[in-house]
Amino acid sequence: MSSDFYTNSILPYAPIIIKICRAYTNCQEDYEDYYQEVCLQVWKSRNNFKGNAQWSTWIYRISLNVCLTLLKKGKKKEEFPTDNILAAEVEKNNFFTEDSLNLLYAAIKQLSEVDRAVILLYLEEKSYKEIAEITGTSANNIGVRITRIKSRLKKLLDGKIN
Known part of the structure; x- marks a missing residue:
């Protein structure tokens, strides 16, 4: 992978990749593997865009x-x-440093795979149409799904369900 491609086409979107990889992994080793694999797949499929x-x-x-x-x-x-994760990104973007953020990720990890994707996109302030396009679902059910996910997250964060 050329450093120019990484610098211009991947690095500006690193926060997206970091958040998604973090939501689907439970340890630093897996996180780093997932991050690297995403970058590799972006590079491999760049001509398909x-x-x-x-x-x-x-x-x-x-x-x-x-x-x-x-x-x-x-x-x-x-x-x-969380102490050794891609130190440059952590320092630069202040990821994984607040207890509340760690609690939110812990709650998000308890959601289904699709619900994790939906709520991450919602937190990125994507429109329902964009969320539907990315997840491959219809825009009509995204609003209902987000309401249910937020309710479940609130219960998880309040300690009402495990």
Whole structure:
């Protein structure tokens, strides 16, 4: 992968990739593997980008597809140590440093795979249409799904369900 491609086409979207990889992994090793695999797949499929959607939408789709594929292969560990994760990104973007953010990710990890994707996109302030396009569902049910997800997250965060 050329450094120019990484610098210009992947690095600006690293926060997207980081958030999605974090939501689907439980330890630093898996997180780093998922992140690297997403970057590799973006590079490998760069010539398939037709411009029908925004580049960020395409990055989301690849990130979700890679994470879901790796998750199905059973590639997961028990803990998620946050002290050594891609130090440059952590310092630069202030990821994983607040307890409330860690609690939110812990709650998000208890959602189904599709619900995780939907809520991450919602938190990125994507429109229902964009969320539907990225996840491959209809825009009509995204609003209902988000309401249900938010309710479940609130219950999880309030400690009412495990």
